[in-house]
Amino acid sequence: MGNCILRAICGKGSDTKTDAAAEPGVPNRISAATAGVSALAADLLHFDITNQVPEGLSQHVTSSKKAQINWYRKLLEAWRDAKPPPKTPEDAAKLIVQTLKRHQKADVEGLLNYYGLPLAKQTGSECATHHHTASNSKLKPDGVKYELNTLPVDIKCIADGDTITVFADATIPHESCKVPPEIKRASKEYIKASTTKNVQRANNLRKTITDAGYRMMPSQNGNEILAKKYRIRLRGIDAPESAMPYGKEAKEELVKLIKGKKLKIYVYGDDRYGRCVGDVYCGRIFIQEHMLKKGFAWHYTAYDQRPELEMWEKEARMERVGLWTQKNPEKPWEWRKEQRNGS
16 A cells, blocks of 8 residues: 555656655655655555644644544545556545535535645535625636635734735645755744744744744644735725725724634735736635725726626726725826836
């Protein structure tokens, strides 16, 4: 069984070595695209040897370690019976969903998220990517480059009505494979220094981690985990700036929606300021839709021509809600241009 799983990680006939037993969930020489499949294979190999599940999994599921062990026992058996074993993220997701179909949906989704695997096969309907709010309207996420699943959002990281900073758990497989080795080492040394109350050493290591775009964040079990920082620009909308009418209200509305919540973000690329441009979901709520319908944002037509966004803005205009209670509200992009020109 171990050889079967090892071949799935390294490739048939390969003599490539893996440190799966030493560092489960982070196999060597894998790409971000295949990290989830490779990490699942490595974790099953580790489980087969040690009967231990990944330590970081508890951050993504609600069931006990005993239940998690039961899942991995079933997954190990399913992997053994699969001919051929999963090679793509879709194959691995299908194996998990079918094997654990009688278990809690939230736990299955948490397991899929942990490995960065698609959710589309879970319900037999469309992927959660395509679901929005009560209107049940759809936006097919063409052009999505990758998906982020964030840690709970800090209120201090909500800049305004269309820009936020989020952190993603860098210990999960599809994030871990992108972390520089020196930052992995620094995070481990930081935890050791904090445990031994070596304050100066811990502070120096924390600065190294922060300067590299990462942060040590509290986890559900009270420990600290390494997290990657992402600056996010909500795609397709432009909220009033803080100094504009309804700028404060737009930020407050976004705070109400996402403060302390985990988000799912579908990233399309980066803007000229280095921010990730993406569609943001909080549970079943599509944030851009909500902000447009409540009148707290404009449809940013210069960068996004999706007709649904135009429709939601028109609905808010007709109902005269939010900024549309004003007779002639100023467009944020025109306001910014005036500020740059010193008007």
